[in-house]
Amino acid sequence: NKQTNTWNLSDASLNSKLELGSYLGGLFEGDGHIWIPNTSSKKKHNPRFCITFHIKDLPLAEKLLEIIEYGFIRKKTKENACVLTVSPVKGLKKIISLINGKLRTPKIHQLYSLIEWINKNHNLDIKKLTLNNEGLNQDSWLAGFIDADGSFNIRHTRLESGEKRRIGCSLKIEQRKVDPITNESNKEILTLIAEYFHTKLSLRQQSRTNREYFIISASSQRSLRRILDYLENHSLLSSKYLDYKDWAKGVNLILTNLHYTEDGIAQIDNLKNNMNRNRREFNWDHLERLEKECHGYQ
Template sequence: MGEGEGWKGGEGIGVKGLGKGLGPYLAGLIEGDGTIIVPKIERSFKTGKLTYASIQIAFHAKDLPLAVMLLKLIGEGSINKRKATAAYILSLNSRKGLLNMISLLNGHLRTPKWFAFSDLIVWLNNRDSSLQLQIKPMEKESLISNSWLSGFIEADGSFQVRTSLKSKQPRLGCSLEISQARQAKNGEDMFPILNSIGELLDVKVNPIRGDRKNPQYRLRTSTLQSNLKLVQYLDKFPLYSSKRLNYQDWRKIFQYFLEGTQLNNVNKILEIKSQMNDRRTVFNWDHLAELDNI
């Protein structure tokens, strides 16, 4: 795919025809790996042209099929490759595209990105007073109630398998790791949402990289109990990026831990691990057919 190539949205099926789970999923995805841009001035000082708001979502190149499917469902927007990176950006700039996305997201955001979302609605209302869009408050329902966390894991989660075999007693483990900057772009603390995830999965949130320019929070499942809670959630609200395939492999390995047979299946665990994450070469996207009805 050349850097000059891209995709544009078509008619879609209309956001009212989409499943109720798509909005929370998109909210989690955007709050983890998206940007909401709201102009502070009406016209550019340099060109005099009107400024435009936009919602952008970044995807790794291997997840391009997911980006294309989301573009199709939203019915507006474009996808373009980010220069010199293995990333694609899904962008919504048109009035219709922004309104479609607002309809899906409104009431489902849980992080400080809600403030930028609110600014976007105010900006649109000021542009067209007939819209009278309402700003719904942050989502307060339990994370177990919808697909928000699935979207957030798509953006910031990583399924890990530990295989330390050099010692006399092999050390094996499997975990989900989620890392996030401690502060959102508006300066708000990200701890509350990370702590909510930690409470759901029964793990602690730890501050890391405190001596670096961009300190982070990290949580990691590692016990049978925390991993089992993760499995129960993701079996109900599945992933749709290539991480779904990593999760399915990770889940096979976790089953050995549930059965207490991990030490008897080291070779199988190593074989499964060798095909996960950056080592994955085979992808199946049949599950994307379910995305419009989650």
């Protein structure tokens, strides 16, 4: 089951916009954290800005590191993960300049702690910008957040005793109910995302940890149209981009009412069987867009 990565420029929704700062902000608020050293500690440590990726998204982590220029990637083989870690002050200042003013969740307080540390220890006066409350369709924040916490699914259930089969596509976004550091609820932003995708916010308890999670599940035709509209304009960058592209083909079959034709059913099965965990080949052409961003942030 070796992963095959390929790179050669193709369509990759290259006409869509990428705002690197808001994308990175969404990725951080989905799967990142900032560690601030204890002031009473004798040893001098820098803060650490970290984002955790699935190991299959190592090419994206490497590309982001190339742009930030300072930091390293730690592989956690047992957990199938890798962590992009930025600790040098030059790198931390770059992160702040990218995501300050772009955040939308209680994790903004981690950024504020980082700004306070930098200002105090390096005699700077970086302003703490407030939460971004522009419409979700205005930037790439939601693309970053979906890359962190979203999943694209195609469902095909054959019902017994000659009943009608069911075919559907859904986007699911899952995030902890409460921010563990500030104890503030994530309800406000997740309600906004649910409303934007024309669906409802629900809550579930994880039996293993007893933690509560907010869940957004969008599958109506109205929701599917809105998701396509957003993601064709604000591209994903992780390997979920590839799952999204396959999923979108399934969505188009549904929207054109071809999903229950013989050919449509065959296409749905083929798409479903080769995405998410079943994907073996990864084409990273879509990261070319980040290549262009590199030149803007060097």
